[in-house]
Amino acid sequence: MPAKIVTRRSGDRGYANHGWLDTHHTFSFASYYDPEFEGFGSLRVINEDKVDPQSGFGTHSHREFEIFSYIISGELEHRDSIGNVEILKRGDVQFTTAGTGISHSEYNVHPSLPVHFLQIWVKPDTARLAPEYHTKSFTDTEKTNSLVHIIAPVSKNNNSTIGIHTDFNMYASILEPGHSVNHVVQGEGSTSRRLYVHLASTGGQIKVSGKELLKQGDGAFFTDVLPDEEILFENVGDKNGEFILFDLA
Template sequence: MANTVLHKAETRGHANHGWLNSYHTFSFANYYNPDRVHFGALRVLNDDTVAAGMGFGTHPHDNMEIISIPLEGDLEHKDSMGNTTVIRNGDIQVMSAGTGVHHSEYNKNRDHLVKFLQIWVYPNQRNVQPRYDQITLNAADRKNTLQQIISPNADDAGVWIHQDAWFHLADFDAGKTAEYQIHKAGNGVYAFVLKGDVSINGQALSTRDGLGIWDADSFSIEASSDAEFLLMEVPMEL
């Protein structure tokens, strides 16, 4: 029998710094909930809105796989590896912090918000050479299907990270159903609804709700309305 954990949108940690309005699914910064530190290898799921012209100053990371999924606006990234890039809706960015990296993220627009998901995954090896990658996805490839955006394999669809993790984005019409098959035994999936209403194994979810499911080989998904969602499959054992 599959195990599940439900995190309703309104139960998330919340920090509004004026320039940054952030909702934390898992413990982060000043938000600490001992029952919500991580879901397997998934350590951080932050739902961030950055005010016009504002951003995160240069700060360090190490031994973490950091994934950014922009939802709206343009986010400029600079790092100590010499990368200066802009990511926007339709892109996905990964950074393996490994032995250590410094970076900054800014909303360069003066009249638009930036909204993005900041996701951290524990790596399966420590002190790797830091690396950066970003790609532009084809949104049509997730219409009524699961679009793979992350895997452990460099030659697979999407980008790769140092972990046996598979992420998928989907944009389903109301009534669309799908069956998700776990890629690797011992993995679980954390589903996060970007918008709309989705049912996973009969559990109803609405916008910004999250559901973790593990000890399952597969599970069913049904869109109760037009819906967009993200599936994050990660090892449950660290």
């Protein structure tokens, strides 16, 4: 059975401008609600945020989700209730296991430049996990014309990836014009899986499996993909295209 693909165009996402925050929501979030986009397996939130200088999210609490930020540009200061303070920059991925409860703030500390990042929430398989915090950096050089594995299930995690408590993988790539990468779908046996690809709002045009064309801010949902199936990503535009890919149960 061929994979089913649903494209989510950038302009079809939820949108809000709060003055200090310009944000797009792939799934229902806050005051934005769309019954057709409330989650995708364990994936529940993808927000593409741009925060003005000297602004940000004040201290607030989370429980039971694993929440991570992929920094595209600018500087984002993270502070939390378990003692972590860090300024995140391009290439950094900040990962929080909220578990039984954690409070944090996210603030653009730069005096003049906005910060642009993707914030993603995933529901773990296990409730009441102990709160944890991890950060790893992935350079543009590593990601250029390659697909870098960033997040993997804790059972398969190693020093090169961040561990998550469910069957979920995240990858990132920066494709130069005319270049392509292949992704081999994870999993075992004949159980179908889901994929989601998101092209960051930075440029490029990515063709997926030779047919679906994604432009800035677009995403695509794949269902009925099988383990070991290969998915081709090609940059058919004239600018670099940066995208993230999720491969999940």
